[in-house]
Amino acid sequence: MSDSLAPPADPSRDRFFKLVQTYLDRAGVLADAPASVLTFLSQPKTALVLHFPVRMDNGEYRMFKGYRVQHSNILGPYKGGMRFHPDCSLDHFKALASLMTYKCALMDIPFGGAKGGIKFDPRSVSPKELEHITRRFFHALGSNIGPDYDIPATDMGTSPQTMAWAMDTYMNTTGVVTKQTVSAVVTGKPITSGGTHGRVSATGQGVVHCIVDWASRNHFELRGKRSIVQGYGNVGSNASVLLGGLGVSLVAVGDHSGYYKNPEGFNTHRLQQYVIANGSIKGYRNAEEISRNDFFGTEADIFIPAALEHQVDEAEARLLKVELVVEAANAPCTLAGEQELERRGVHVLPDLLCNAGGVTVSYYEWVQNRSAQRWTAADVENKLEIAMKDAFRRMHDFAADRDCNYRTACYAVALERLMATYADRGVFP
Numbered sequence: 001m002s003d004s005l006a007p008p009a010d011p012s013r014d015r016f017f018k019l020v021q022t023y024l025d026r027a028g029v030l031a032d033a034p035a036s037v038l039t040f041l042s043q044p045k046t047a048l049v050l051h052f053p054v055r056m057d058n059g060e061y062r063m064f065k066g067y068r069v070q071h072s073n074i075l076g077p078y079k080g081g082m083r084f085h086p087d088c089s090l091d092h093f094k095a096l097a098s099l100m101t102y103k104c105a106l107m108d109i110p111f112g113g114a115k116g117g118i119k120f121d122p123r124s125v126s127p128k129e130l131e132h133i134t135r136r137f138f139h140a141l142g143s144n145i146g147p148d149y150d151i152p153a154t155d156m157g158t159s160p161q162t163m164a165w166a167m168d169t170y171m172n173t174t175g176v177v178t179k180q181t182v183s184a185v186v187t188g189k190p191i192t193s194g195g196t197h198g199r200v201s202a203t204g205q206g207v208v209h210c211i212v213d214w215a216s217r218n219h220f221e222l223r224g225k226r227s228i229v230q231g232y233g234n235v236g237s238n239a240s241v242l243l244g245g246l247g248v249s250l251v252a253v254g255d256h257s258g259y260y261k262n263p264e265g266f267n268t269h270r271l272q273q274y275v276i277a278n279g280s281i282k283g284y285r286n287a288e289e290i291s292r293n294d295f296f297g298t299e300a301d302i303f304i305p306a307a308l309e310h311q312v313d314e315a316e317a318r319l320l321k322v323e324l325v326v327e328a329a330n331a332p333c334t335l336a337g338e339q340e341l342e343r344r345g346v347h348v349l350p351d352l353l354c355n356a357g358g359v360t361v362s363y364y365e366w367v368q369n370r371s372a373q374r375w376t377a378a379d380v381e382n383k384l385e386i387a388m389k390d391a392f393r394r395m396h397d398f399a400a401d402r403d404c405n406y407r408t409a410c411y412a413v414a415l416e417r418l419m420a421t422y423a424d425r426g427v428f429p
């Protein structure tokens, strides 16, 4: 393995969708899934690739490539984030869209699965260009999205501001009379534009609920433990701040700018503010830069991958010295990485459950928009905690009952939900 900042060359990268299918097939055996249901889920219903021009600040036009993959809407409208990142592909979005289908089914949320985004680096353009790119993309999507049909949200490289532009573009292009009724077309909006309390921290909060639940089931005292976190954006920073409140210190952290350690423990809140102001951890005082390998080899108790997919391959899994890996990112472990962790007795809390707090609170935002309600922060927090605990219990009970790992249990619980709906409704005609 090279000891650079870049993630390892990953041969499974272009087979991400296949990897998800492998997990589903394994779960299908335990859930006794009919072959027909596995066939229905074996491809997305729609895969859009859009090219659109945007005039840049220097007056020149640049072509952008956008995607929206709609995997399944058997349980409700398509739902899933929009990612702005230079390293993405159709296979990527197919896999991420299908993960959303299973995540919503596991959480028992009446949504299907979708994912999309634009292949570019949002840090490389000006704020004005970013707004134009976002608006042009959402205009190009046209009626392929909608509050009853497909509801995008934030993901990597997008923010509440992105969603405000997206909503405004949709509102202003779908008819003057219906304008005020369509704010639910996207979630993750700023609170001042129809967003909900608790959405910004929801995914990190859900991650922490999972850790607390796991710790109490395993008699693992959290106070005094150490964490390492890869990715200090929305999910990684909010999870770290909340974990800090439970007495878990952050001793190493990494992002696209590099990896850093502080054996005394970072001030998670101050680091979060620094990253919001400066765009990365680079230059933060009280941090010593380390290599990627040293980051993975840091002595700690909990590792939270909260950046990109496929970061923990066999080599990284061998380096890790933690007891628990909490998959805040989607699919941060490769198949080989997960096998190595399992072989070494490292516990893994899977992505389908761990990062589901985001879509759960997105659902709460959608319900509030649709019914013209405003819930308090406490309402949202209480509902989220109950939802995460219920889903953890469904996963745990299935795993205990059928003697499988948590990942297989998550997929199996999701499949059972999907199978029941297909059994009720059949397939038209």
Ligand code: NAD
Residues within 6 Å of the ligand: 005, 006, 007, 154, 155, 156, 157, 158, 203, 230, 231, 232, 233, 234, 235, 236, 254, 255, 256, 257, 280, 306, 307, 308, 309, 328, 329, 330, 355, 356, 358, 359
């Ligand atoms: P974000 O854009 O706010 O933060 C991403 C972080 O990853 C940043 O710190 C960035 O520097 C880091 N990163 C990017 N490339 C990296 C690299 N090569 N090496 C190390 N770090 C790198 O994104 P986010 O919303 O926090 O999402 C993080 C992960 O969580 C993604 O996998 C996303 O799909 C998943 N997720 C997010 C949500 C949500 O509500 N935001 C919900 C579910 C899942």
